[in-house]
Amino acid sequence: MEGNSEQISLRGIVIPVDWDEEGNALKVALLTAHEKEYLLRDDGNSSRLLSLLRQEVDVTGTVREEAGKKVITVQHCRTLKRVRIP
Secondary structure, three states, X not given: OEOOOXXXXXXXXXXXXXXXXXXXXXXXXXXXXXXXXXXXEOOOOHHHHHOOOOEEEEEEEEEEEEXXXXXXXXXXXXXXXXXXXX
C-alpha cells in the first residue's frame, strides 16, 4: 500500500502515541477492536483529534502506508460514546 491510498471506515478508540516534554499528547492513533493501530492525521484541525482522546469514534478517510505504518487522513469523525479509563 506504500504510496497508494484507499477510502476506509473504521471504529475504535483514540489513543495518544506521541508526547511533548511536558506529557501533552501531540499525535493520536485509532486502536481497533482487532488491536490494529492507525495513526490519525487531520489536515484541517489537529486539535479536534486531540480532543477525542479515549473516546470511541467512527472514522472515515483515506489510508496509506508511510514508513511501515498505516496512516488515515481523516475526512469524517463521529464520536460514539465516552470510554472511562481510570
